[in-house]
């Protein structure tokens with residue numbers, strides 16, 4: 038039985054064994070309808086539930102479900118509007134949506150598919166058909182996630198690659214311009230890495246890059262933030278809605294976390310262990326310019342950090 042309130046309730050929070058299951062978000066303003074679907078799917082999937090469009094959008098940001106079953110008719114914000122907003126947001130645009138409606142006709146179905154939904158189901162539902170359709174869509178989602186990983190993940194370190202970073206930077210840049218918001222990036226470079234390779238060998242160099250990448254990635258806390266390998270021994274961090282002070286704090290934390298690894302670097306001229314240098318640049322709220330210029334200016338800050346003896350953070354707002 039589902040007890041009220043079911044707002045933003047996560048059925049999956051109940052057991053740790055559900056952690057690896059695909060995540061299904063059920064959105065309906067009628068608790069009874071949610072209950073029917075919950076009973077149908079809870080044995081196989083991790084279930085999240087929302088009773089309004091606003092709750093659904095907020096859960097999508099925090100839980101990134103693999104599939105949404107979305108009621109069309111809801112007060113305040115209908116399913117079409119929820120779907121439109123999900124598709125307009127880079128963080129949620131890949132989540133497939135199945136509409137569910139009590140008023141089925143061709144025009145409604147066309148409108149739903151035009152909005153970006155992958156399927157349309159009429160009430161009263163046939164449990165076996167709904168089950169099969171959800172299973173198919175989740176299989177497709179798993180396949181497309183795999184393909185996306187293949188295209189966007191750096192093979193050596195397992196963190197996101199430059200291609201992914203460039204796409205996200207462009208998207209976040211556009212968003213920051215539209216919303217007059219701030220955006221920061223940090224370019225990170227391992228100090229004296231050529232000497233490290235020369236001293237310990239290229240394979241140890243690879244291991245070292247994996248360790249550093251994992252450590253840097255583990256420092257990323259907000260779901261919209263991103264850590265990527267930019268190339269070679271260089272990493273880059275994207276921090277939407279973050280001012281210079283915030284970005285400098287993150288950069289300093291990254292510097293200290295890499296030191297905490299205490300990776301011996303006997304031939305470094307900066308310290309007896311591996312260190313990084315970091316260049317930070319922030320686009321302020323009213324600033325326009327271009328996404329490439331924030332990279333160029335962060336790179337100039339990195340150059341300054343290197344010149345100050347390495348193992349340093351330098352940063353500035355875009356000019």
Ligand SMILES: Nc1nc2c(ncn2[C@@H]2O[C@H](COP(=O)(O)OP(=O)(O)OP(=O)(O)O)[C@@H](O)[C@H]2O)c(=O)[nH]1
Pocket residue numbers: 193226227228229230231232234238239240241242243246268269270343347
């Ligand atoms: N093992 C390993 N080494 C790499 C990889 N990618 C780049 N490198 C090495 O990283 C080194 C980078 O050297 P430089 O650009 O001179 O920089 P640095 O030695 O770190 O010097 P500073 O940045 O000035 O402190 C080169 O020797 C590259 O071969 C990789 O995937 N694995």
